[in-house]
Amino acid sequence: MAEKVLMKGNEAVAEAAIMAGCRHFFGYPITPQTELAAYMAKRMPKLGGTYLQAESEIAAINMVYGASAAGVRAMTSSSSPGLSLKSEGLSYLAGSDLPAVVVNIQRGGPGLGGIRPSQADYFHATRSTGHGDFHLIVLAPNTVQEMFDLTIEAFELADKYRVTAMVLGDGMLGQVMEPVDISRAGNITTFAKDWALTGTQGKRSKNIVNSLYLEAEELEMLNLKRYEKYAEVGKYARTDSYLTEDAEVIVVAYGICARIAKNAVNGARKKGVKAGLIRPITLWPFPKKQMKAAAATAKAFVVVEMSMGQMVEDVELSIRCSRPVILCSRTGGMVPTDEAVISAIMEADRTERS
């Protein structure tokens, strides 16, 4: 059997989850994510695992809640409209400090939108995935290999911090086929779950999984404690950099846009502009420090994303608006061209150093 296999992004996420020890998948089909569920449907029964097509997205996320409370690695996946439906469940998972992995293979929105690729759920993933004070860890792969690697990492991070980790892809990453080295899944880290509802056997006091608190003081204390945990997770912020050392124009892009942006950086360099790329791999925590450090030497930023401009706000916040930030974006399922990104880089290069 080959070490390398040719996989769709959706299949890579599914196989990685299985290799990470996930045996409980609850989902509901939606394009362009469906192959993920279809792959699970084929593989799980052969492994003695559970593939369950729920009656709705809302049911699926609450099944994840139940499975996670019982201490097993559980996941669900969907595409944009499905994530809106899962929002309530994600808030309950956070309120109960339950680990889970959720995948969003984004499509055009709002509403039913379309089935072409999009990144317009950035705010939903990093700001308002549900009601209340909470965060998800949001990982943004840009190759099928990373879809595989970061899914494994998502399970590990979720268990380590007892949070939901989201793998945020887009329709293109879900559908495209690329070679994947699956032997990288050799070492999977697992965590003891002494909080899980596994039965006391009469040997310990009972565990309780709950998100309802009758006393405001108690709820406030819990939220404060949870945010101490988030502060620790913040250290985990991660980027990939390309030609940033001498860059005067910094392009910031994640996922599929980062691949286009990389081509554009090369194109701009050929035209004599010192451009570089910062690709956030974690969208929450957002790599603020890396942006701030880049602002010390760069004169302007270009943000490339497939939305009306969402991550651009995080870039501006991170550098305290100290440099001009130009948005180069397409929306509704359209993908930016490298020519458009090169034009934006040239425009940024014309700005005066402040």
Add this chain to the structure above:
Amino acid sequence: MSASRVTIFAGHYGSGKTNVAVNYALWLRFSHPKVMIADLDIVNPYFRTKDSAEKLQAAGIKLISSDTANSNVDAPSVPGEINSIFDNTEWYSVIDVGGDDRGAYALGRYHEKFLQDSVSSFLVVNMYRPLSRDVEATLEIMREIETAARLKFTGMINNSNLGPDTTPADIINSIPYAEEISRETKLPVVMTSVIRSLAAELEASIPNLFPIDVEEYVWQKSQK
């Protein structure tokens, strides 16, 4: 390689049916003035025959494709124009079927028509796909497709590849896999399809080598 009037390409999801079918249609066009290719995919909303529309049009090949292919409409529909395959018997036709048994269901409807015609139906295989990595799994998929499509395969195409990472050794290593499937099914390996850049190196060692060109998308450029 002599061509039947109708050639069907089916196989496991992601085995490379569309790429092979488009290249086969282009190859057919060299020897036949009237060639059409029909996209019968009712499964996959991305990466369709339509992606090669310009190339096909330039070669003078007629493309039959759903109006909703590559659009925002996720409607698993088959264009009525497919019937022109059976009405215009002076045309050579290539049919690109959707993946797995799910995709092959769309073929079953034309069962009676195929019985009355000169038809080749090729199973496209890729041993580097995760769910068809061994012979047994591939044969299971083949039987599922045959049942759904109400059609027996007449040949197989070894399209084993790792996308941009494919090396000549990867192709060579897939030969025993293809041969074993061929032995088990009694289906001839009608071609081993490889990306054109590797063809020269493999020509001497592989019979029936079929060089193909693939579509390149904006975000795939120079990522190696």
